[in-house]
Amino acid sequence: MVLQVRHVSFGYDATHGFALRDVSLAVERGSLTGLLGPNGCGKTTLLKLMAGVLRAQQGSITLAAAGSGPAGRAVGRALADIPRRELARHIAVVPQETHPAFDYRVIEMVLMGRHPHLGPFALEGPGDLAIAHDALAATGTGHLAARSYMSLSGGEKQRVVIASALAQQPDILLLDEPTASLDLAYQLEVAALLARLNRERGVTVVVATHDLNLAASICRRLVLLRAGRVLAQGDTDAVLTGDTIRDLYDVDADVRFHDRSGHLTVVPIGRIR
Amino acid sequence: MSATSSSVATPVGAGLRPIRLRLTLTVLGYGALALVVCLLAPLVGSTSISVSRALDRSIPFADNVDAQIFFLARLPRVLAGATVGAALATSGVVLQALLRNPLATPFTLGVSSGAALGAVVAIAGGMTVGLGPLSPVPFASLAGAFLVSAIIYALGTRPGRPMSTDVLLLAGVTLNAFLSALILLVQYFADFAETYRMVRWLMGDLDAGGFLPIAAVLPLLVVAFAMFATLPSALNLLSVGADTASTRGVSVPRTQRVAFVATALATSAAVTLAGPIGFVGIVVPHLVRLMTGVDHRIVLPASALFGAAFLVACDLVARTVLAPVELPVGIVTAVIGGPFFLWLLVRKS
Amino acid sequence: MTGGLQASANQRPATRIVSLVPALTEMLFAIGAGPQVVAVSAYDDFPPETKTLPRVGALLDPDVERILALRPDLVLTYGSQDTLESQLGGAGIRAFSYRHGGLETLFTTLRDLGEVTGRTMQATRTTDDIRRQLDAVRARVRGRPRPRVLLVFGREPQSLRQLYVSGGAGFLHEMLEIAGGTNVFADIRRESVQPSSEALLTRAPDVVIEIHGTRMITGTDAARERAVWSALASLPAVRNGRIYFLNGDYLGVPGPRVGLTTDAFARAVHPEAFR
Numbered sequence: 001m002v003l004q005v006r007h008v009s010f011g012y013d014a015t016h017g018f019a020l021r022d023v024s025l026a027v028e029r030g031s032l033t034g035l036l037g038p039n040g041c042g043k044t045t046l047l048k049l050m051a052g053v054l055r056a057q058q059g060s061i062t063l064a065a066a067g068s069g070p071a072g073r074a075v076g077r078a079l080a081d082i083p084r085r086e087l088a089r090h091i092a093v094v095p096q097e098t099h100p101a102f103d104y105r106v107i108e109m110v111l112m113g114r115h116p117h118l119g120p121f122a123l124e125g126p127g128d129l130a131i132a133h134d135a136l137a138a139t140g141t142g143h144l145a146a147r148s149y150m151s152l153s154g155g156e157k158q159r160v161v162i163a164s165a166l167a168q169q170p171d172i173l174l175l176d177e178p179t180a181s182l183d184l185a186y187q188l189e190v191a192a193l194l195a196r197l198n199r200e201r202g203v204t205v206v207v208a209t210h211d212l213n214l215a216a217s218i219c220r221r222l223v224l225l226r227a228g229r230v231l232a233q234g235d236t237d238a239v240l241t242g243d244t245i246r247d248l249y250d251v252d253a254d255v256r257f258h259d260r261s262g263h264l265t266v267v268p269i270g271r272i273r
Numbered sequence: 274m275s276a277t278s279s280s281v282a283t284p285v286g287a288g289l290r291p292i293r294l295r296l297t298l299t300v301l302g303y304g305a306l307a308l309v310v311c312l313l314a315p316l317v318g319s320t321s322i323s324v325s326r327a328l329d330r331s332i333p334f335a336d337n338v339d340a341q342i343f344f345l346a347r348l349p350r351v352l353a354g355a356t357v358g359a360a361l362a363t364s365g366v367v368l369q370a371l372l373r374n375p376l377a378t379p380f381t382l383g384v385s386s387g388a389a390l391g392a393v394v395a396i397a398g399g400m401t402v403g404l405g406p407l408s409p410v411p412f413a414s415l416a417g418a419f420l421v422s423a424i425i426y427a428l429g430t431r432p433g434r435p436m437s438t439d440v441l442l443l444a445g446v447t448l449n450a451f452l453s454a455l456i457l458l459v460q461y462f463a464d465f466a467e468t469y470r471m472v473r474w475l476m477g478d479l480d481a482g483g484f485l486p487i488a489a490v491l492p493l494l495v496v497a498f499a500m501f502a503t504l505p506s507a508l509n510l511l512s513v514g515a516d517t518a519s520t521r522g523v524s525v526p527r528t529q530r531v532a533f534v535a536t537a538l539a540t541s542a543a544v545t546l547a548g549p550i551g552f553v554g555i556v557v558p559h560l561v562r563l564m565t566g567v568d569h570r571i572v573l574p575a576s577a578l579f580g581a582a583f584l585v586a587c588d589l590v591a592r593t594v595l596a597p598v599e600l601p602v603g604i605v606t607a608v609i610g611g612p613f614f615l616w617l618l619v620r621k622s
Numbered sequence: 623m624t625g626g627l628q629a630s631a632n633q634r635p636a637t638r639i640v641s642l643v644p645a646l647t648e649m650l651f652a653i654g655a656g657p658q659v660v661a662v663s664a665y666d667d668f669p670p671e672t673k674t675l676p677r678v679g680a681l682l683d684p685d686v687e688r689i690l691a692l693r694p695d696l697v698l699t700y701g702s703q704d705t706l707e708s709q710l711g712g713a714g715i716r717a718f719s720y721r722h723g724g725l726e727t728l729f730t731t732l733r734d735l736g737e738v739t740g741r742t743m744q745a746t747r748t749t750d751d752i753r754r755q756l757d758a759v760r761a762r763v764r765g766r767p768r769p770r771v772l773l774v775f776g777r778e779p780q781s782l783r784q785l786y787v788s789g790g791a792g793f794l795h796e797m798l799e800i801a802g803g804t805n806v807f808a809d810i811r812r813e814s815v816q817p818s819s820e821a822l823l824t825r826a827p828d829v830v831i832e833i834h835g836t837r838m839i840t841g842t843d844a845a846r847e848r849a850v851w852s853a854l855a856s857l858p859a860v861r862n863g864r865i866y867f868l869n870g871d872y873l874g875v876p877g878p879r880v881g882l883t884t885d886a887f888a889r890a891v892h893p894e895a896f897r
Contacts, residue, residue, distance in 0.1 A: 048516065051519075051520050052519075052520070053516050053519045053520060084519070084522045084523070084524060085522035086522075087522070088520060088521050088522035089522075091520065092520060092521075093516070093517065093520040095514060095516060095517055098513060098514055098517065099514070100512055100513045100514070101369075101370070101373035101374070101375070101512040101513075102370075102375070102512055102562070102567040103567055104509075104513070104567055104568075105289065105566070107289055108289075108509075108566075108567075108568055109513065112509055112510055112513060112521065113521065115506060115510060115521045115522055115523070116521055116522040118506075121506075122505070122506030122570070123292050123293050123296065123570070124291075124292055125291075125293075126291070129291070145289075146289065168521065318820055319818070319820060319821065319824075320820060320821070320824040334856065335855075335856050335861065338823060338824065338826065338856075341823045341854075341856045342820050342823045342824060345819060345823060345853075345854060345856070346818065346819040346820035346822075346823055347820060349819075350818075350819075350820075396778075399779070399837055400779070401779055401780070401843060403780055408778060408779060408780040408781035408783075409778075409779050409780055410778050410779070410781070410783075411781075461682065461683070464665065464836070465681060465682075466776055466786075466836075470776065470778075470784055470786075473784055473816070474784065478783065478784070480783065480818045480819055481783070482781050482782045482783045482819065482853060483782075483819075483853045485853075486781075592818070592820075597810065597821065598810075599816075599818050599821070
């Protein structure tokens with residue numbers, strides 16, 4: 001196990017009730033997991049909890065570093081007990097949108113990902129610069145390093161943000177709707193990038209998305225959330241079915257394996273009343 | 274691929290030298306500028322003096338008018354200009370990052386209105402109570418500044434959670450408007466001479482009256498700058514996004530609170546010393562960003578040094594352009610700052 | 623120079639006068655026209671008779687309704703109160719606006735007030751009295767060396783910031799010159815100057831006079847305020863201990879008591895002439 005969520009409940013404030021109720025899931029090392037569900041189901045909240053940005057009111061979230069316990073077994077530490085800087089060296093988050101208040105350059109944005117690794121004066125050295133360039137290369141944005149972030153296209157921006165998360169050298173990468181505002185070509189690009197990162201670099205990836213086909217294309221495990229509760233979780237083939245989609249979205253859909261793409265595809269047919 | 278070869282070989286690194294180098298060059302460059310300006314400024318004034326005579330120790334001080342002018346009038350003034358300029362410029366940078374708004378000024382969060390209210394009440398009420406080396410009006414303006422900052426801090430802070438920057442901004446704008454009305458009310462009931470003095474105070478004045486008032490606010494400034502020094506990298510991360518900053522190891526609530534308190538301290542000290550001098554806190558950060566980029570690790574020290582140089586230079590102009598009459602320095606900064614700001618806006622659009 | 627009588631067609635002496643300008647009120651009472659005054663400004667308090675009179679505001683907030691309700695036939699205003707004057711004109715009420723200037727303007731104003739109140743003889747007598755007082759001061763200080771004097775009429779308490787001093791124009795300057803002192807800022811032809819520390823050090827006054835007309839400074843306050851000047855210890859006035867605080871509500875008022883003021887100045891500038 002890498003990241004374990006146990007019976008977590010969370011509410012933003014008294015008037016809005018619980019955003020998440022009794023959620024349990026496990027994120028294994030090297031997995032590519034999708035969090036699926038309609039808007040407001042709690043995906044983003046769950047991601048923030050897993051990143052340590054929010055603190056669960058009930059339950060616990062623990063992180064186990066490899067071989068940290070006796071006999072190589074992973075020992076979990078509660079997120080709340082891990083100092084923020086240290087946590088940042090293990091978990092990185094790619095938010096849905098990034099709007100810097102100032103006109104940073106791409107390389108500056110990526111170097112900010114080195115912050116958890118830097119000393120008190122936070123001045124990066126040649127090693128950090130190398131890691132940043134490496135991260136840019138991994139996302140195919142090396143040629144943009146000197147450009148202004150704000151001048152980039154949506155797809156380029158998203159890839160740069162992913163690069164800056166990669167610069168943190170995290171064990172786990174959490175992404176919130178990474179393809180939501182992208183054109184089709186970029187959606188495919190980002191999806192392929194995530195799959196490659198997971199496959200070639202062993203980065204554990206958790207993607208929150210409402211794009212069923214994206215999830216089907218790259219995620220090997222799925223967690224379905226509805227109204228703050230886990231509806232189903234498990235291997236994609238097992239979990240992504242017409243029945244679960246009906247329960248989740250009140251939509252009648254066809255789920256079948258698509259030969260040419262090599263993964264399941266979801267075709268919505270109609271709304272169920 | 275090593276970093277040095279990548280910064281030379283590929284066009285990627287060509288625009289961006291290593292941070293340590295840039296920081297060193299920045300501090301040296303702007304530091305030299307500030308030093309030169311501060312060394313030249315006491316030599317020039319509404320009266321022409323002979324520097325060699327001023328520094329001539331063989332003449333007793335009591336008979337050496339040039340020395341008196343140099344040491345008693347000009348030096349404190351240049352020192353006040355440098356500290357106030359640095360304080361306001363740095364506060365401007367930090368507040369712009371905290372509020373994620375490039376149009377924020379050190380006065381956005383009510384400090385100068387609070388100070389102004391304190392000052393006008395002291396002038397109208399004929400207050401005679403000071404605090405140590407602080408005479409009544411500066412003391413009252415310091416108290417006013419602190420009070421308003423405390424109110425806005427209390428409104429915008431939530432325990433254990435990030436500050437609400439929207440609430441901070443709205444509270445600042447509202448309090449500024451409310452306090453301005455109160456200030457007008459006090460002015461209305463004051464007699465003519467008092468009203469004129471209030472208006473004069475509101476124009477700002479670097480002739481603080483010797484070294485003592487500077488020494489009085491120095492502790493505030495030292496604490497403020499010590500806090501500023503811990504902020505630059507966190508401000509970079511914060512200005513990209515609060516949640517993102519949090520996931521990179523920044524304690525967002527703590528960074529915001531340190532930024533707020535440091536800005537309040539520095540601005541309060543500046544306004545107590547010299548009255549509200551506008552435009553420094555917005556012109557300097559933007560000018561510096563045009564020259565150095567937006568990395569706060571560079572912009573912060575550069576703004577402090579450039580702010581000192583800028584205000585001392587403006588005061589030089591204020592003292593000499595219409596000699597023997599001396600303009601309030603706030604007028605010079607506004608005359609330079611206003612058109613500059615419009616130019617910036619035109620350029621952006 | 624603007625000022626004086628508006629709508630001077632009406633030649634009858636004014637019998638119901640409203641005065642918004644304390645200096646003019648003083649003049650009215652000095653020429654015996656006190657009984658003709660029906661209301662004064664919020665800041666009037668001399669002579670004592672004015673304290674029982676109704677108040678109608680001042681420069682920034684004249685109470686037009688109250689003024690009209692008193693049915694005056696003459697209103698003494700500040701030169702800048704154009705709106706008020708046009709309102710009064712609309713109601714057919716004469717307005718007399720205060721003129722700002724030196725001692726000669728003062729005498730001219732006294733004469734005009736005498737004409738408009740039907741007290742020309744008393745006005746002449748008052749003018750002559752004042753001239754006699756001024757001549758007396760001139761005589762006392764004649765032939766004596768003229769020290770350089772800084773005449774301060776306002777500053778921030780316990781600080782040398784926001785100093786307001788008399789420039790080389792206006793009645794304060796003229797009274798100082800009569801009192802046998804040379805104004806250090808005589809070359810700046812303005813009534814009010816705000817000098818910096820540098821300017822003070824350059825001008826190096828031998829005598830500093832601070833006039834306190836509204837808030838009297840005495841006792842420990844005075845000692846504390848006097849100590850403030852030691853920040854510029856090299857000024858001759860500070861070195862020789864010639865810093866004088868003058869208290870009195872007549873100080874700084876361009877009215878009939880200027881003779882008193884001039885005399886007070888002379889006692890500060892030439893103490894030896896009064897022994």
